[in-house]
Amino acid sequence: xxxxxxxxxxxxxxxxxxxxxxxxxxxxxxxxxxxxxxxxxxxxxxxxxxxxxxxxxxxxxxxxxxxxxxxxxxxxxxxxxxxxxxxxxxxxxxxxxxxxxxxxxxxxxxxxxxxxxxxxxxxxxxxxxxxxxxxxxxxxxxxxxxxxxxxxxxxxxxxxxxxxxxxxxxxxxxxxxxxxxxxxxxxxxxxxxxxxxxxxxxxxxxxxxxxxxxxxxxxxxxxxxxxxxxxxxxxxxxxxxxxxxxxxxxxxxxxxxxxxxxxxxxxxxxxxxxxxxxxxxxxxxxxxxxxxxxxxxxxxxxxxxxxxxxxxxxxxxxxxxxxxxxxxxxxxxxxxxxxxxxxxxxxxxxxxxxxxxxxxxxxxxxxxxxxxxxxxxxxxxxxxxxxxxxxxxxxxxxxxxxxxxxxxxxxxxxxxxx
Numbered sequence: 001x002x003x004x005x006x007x008x009x010x011x012x013x014x015x016x017x018x019x020x021x022x023x024x025x026x027x028x029x030x031x032x033x034x035x036x037x038x039x040x041x042x043x044x045x046x047x048x049x050x051x052x053x054x055x056x057x058x059x060x061x062x063x064x065x066x067x068x069x070x071x072x073x074x075x076x077x078x079x080x081x082x083x084x085x086x087x088x089x090x091x092x093x094x095x096x097x098x099x100x101x102x103x104x105x106x107x108x109x110x111x112x113x114x115x116x117x118x119x120x121x122x123x124x125x126x127x128x129x130x131x132x133x134x135x136x137x138x139x140x141x142x143x144x145x146x147x148x149x150x151x152x153x154x155x156x157x158x159x160x161x162x163x164x165x166x167x168x169x170x171x172x173x174x175x176x177x178x179x180x181x182x183x184x185x186x187x188x189x190x191x192x193x194x195x196x197x198x199x200x201x202x203x204x205x206x207x208x209x210x211x212x213x214x215x216x217x218x219x220x221x222x223x224x225x226x227x228x229x230x231x232x233x234x235x236x237x238x239x240x241x242x243x244x245x246x247x248x249x250x251x252x253x254x255x256x257x258x259x260x261x262x263x264x265x266x267x268x269x270x271x272x273x274x275x276x277x278x279x280x281x282x283x284x285x286x287x288x289x290x291x292x293x294x295x296x297x298x299x300x301x302x303x304x305x306x307x308x309x310x311x312x313x314x315x316x317x318x319x320x321x322x323x324x325x326x327x328x329x330x331x332x333x334x335x336x337x338x339x340x341x342x343x344x345x346x347x348x349x350x351x352x353x354x355x356x357x358x359x360x361x362x363x364x365x366x367x368x369x370x371x372x373x374x375x376x377x378x379x380x381x382x383x384x385x386x387x388x389x390x391x392x393x394x395x396x397x398x399x400x401x402x403x404x405x406x407x408x409x410x411x412x413x414x415x416x417x418x
Contacts, residue, residue: 062416064314065225065259066100066146085141086133096136098144098413100227100259101219104168105151105211106160107232107266108292110283112199116150116160117168123150125372126229127166129406135377142414149226151214153207153237155198171218173210174198184209187251200286204237204297209251212241216253225257225311227413232368233292235266235317236301243300243307258309262316262409265327265368269335269391270298275326305391306339314344316412318405321351321384322365329384335391343388346412349396352382353404371405379403 063069085095104123106114115121130144152160153173164170175181175192185192188205196202219226230238238261244252271279276293283289291297307313319325319333327333329349338345355361356376366374381404384396403411411418 063096064414064416066098066227067414068097068099069094069140070097085143087141092139093141094136094139096140096142096414098130098142098410099146100225100413101147101149102130102144102413103149103151103215103226103228105228105230105234105238106157107230107234108200108279108283108286108288109154110200110286111156112154113156113158114152114154114160115158116152116164116170118159118165121159121165122231122369122372123148123168123229124166125375126406126409127168129375130410131167134407134410136411136414142410144410144413149218151211153198153202153210154200171214173207173214174202175210181210181213183251184213196287200283200288202287204233204240204288204291208237208240208244211237212245212252212256215241215256215258220253220256223257225259227260228258228262229409230261230263230266231372232265232267233288235261235263235268236292236297238263239266239268239301239307240297242309242313243304245309246307247304256309257311258313259311260314260316260413262318262412263333264318264371264405265320265325265333265366266317267292267327267332268301268317269328269332270294270302271332302335305337306345308339308344312339312342312344314346314412316346316348316408316418318348318350318371318408320365320367320371321349322362322367324364324367326368330394337390337392338388345389346385346387346418347389347391347393347396348383348385348408350381350383350405352400354378354380356404366405374405376404377407381405381408 085093087093106116106122116123117127118124127148134142136142148168150160150164150168150170151173152170155174155176159165161170161172174197175184176197179192184206187209188203190196190203190206215226228238242256242258245256271293276290279289315336317334317336319327319329321329334347334349336345350365352365353362353374356378359375362370379401381402382400383402384398386393386396
């Protein structure tokens with residue numbers, strides 16, 4: 001499936017040196033060990049240069065849309081009255097604040113119900129993770145201050161809509177009992193009040209239309225950019241929504257502002273025949289399972305390789321080499337090319353995520369869902385990756401000094417070279 005190249009990884013050269021920043025402090029008296037687990041922010045000062053690499057200049061730490069980087073002592077005048085980094089307001093670190101809204105959209109449910117937030121919620125750990133300080137590159141410490149939004153599209157979803165918890169705002173896309181998106185009526189052959197709406201028999205074309213109008217009504221119509229985290233089928237819904245807006249489909253909004261999308265275990269390359277049949281069995285031959293395998297929906301997606309919102313969209317596609325995830329990480333979970341000669345797609349396949357204080361590890365990579373539980377901030381995960389490559393690329397670079405899943409997600413939203 002891939003050819004093992006030497007461990008040459010320009011994208012993660014910074015990550016290799018960040019291990020030194022994250023795990024040691026260079027003091028006059030020697031080296032002091034410092035381990036940073038999620039929920040236990042570091043109190044140390046990270047150097048701006050390590051081994052001659054300058055993280056603060058020269059493009060290595062360029063920042064994406066919706067990111068503010070300040071010295072803590074200027075924090076109040078620059079970004080308002082918000083909390084200082086763990087080291088205090090007058091230390092030598094740089095406070096990096098992510099300010100764009102982040103929208104979370106879930107995948108398929110075999111019983112048409114997903115819990116999004118609170119106890120047992122799919123997004124509970126990612127939201128909690130983003131609400132705490134984390135190690136960045138060089139002298140950076142990162143905190144996300146933008147609003148979190150969870151989206152549900154099943155009528156039986158739990159704490160995804162207006163009942164969302166953990167400080168998130170939620171929205172229910174289903175038009176079955178509330179015709180809030182009239183232009184979606186009839187799209188994909190589904191009327192807004194059809195009995196299939198709000199279930200796993202609702203056509204994915206229709207769900208994507210609803211999602212696009214949610215993004216427009218809530219953000220893009222006011223010129224607000226968002227970042228999206230999508231799991232499994234949620235990545236296909238996101239992709240189709242952006243694609244149809246880009247293509248000028250009259251049932252969709254005139255434009256969207258989505259600068260970054262991170263997908264976890266999304267079948268970008270479609271389900272195989274056997275996967276579709278097994279999935280159909282568990283969900284009672286539901287429409288959404290079938291559509292992820294064959295038919296016009298997936299054909300339309302694979303024929304439009306890299307959808308982009310206005311001003312461009314950077315895609316980070318994350319899969320796993322573990323047999324416990326049914327998706328092949330190359331031909332399915334990361335199956336997307338870059339666009340326009342830019343390095344605006346990042347294909348990642350995790351092969352190992354070691355344990356850190358307070359949580360277990362995943363020595364063979366993540367299964368289809370447990371990437372959301374990994375809140376380690378250590379740079380010791382292993383994965384294969386390429387940046388700006390085609391979806392048919394067969395050789396990848398390897399790094400055994402990489403961020404874990406949620407740390408990777410955070411870096412994808414912060415740094416241009418991620």
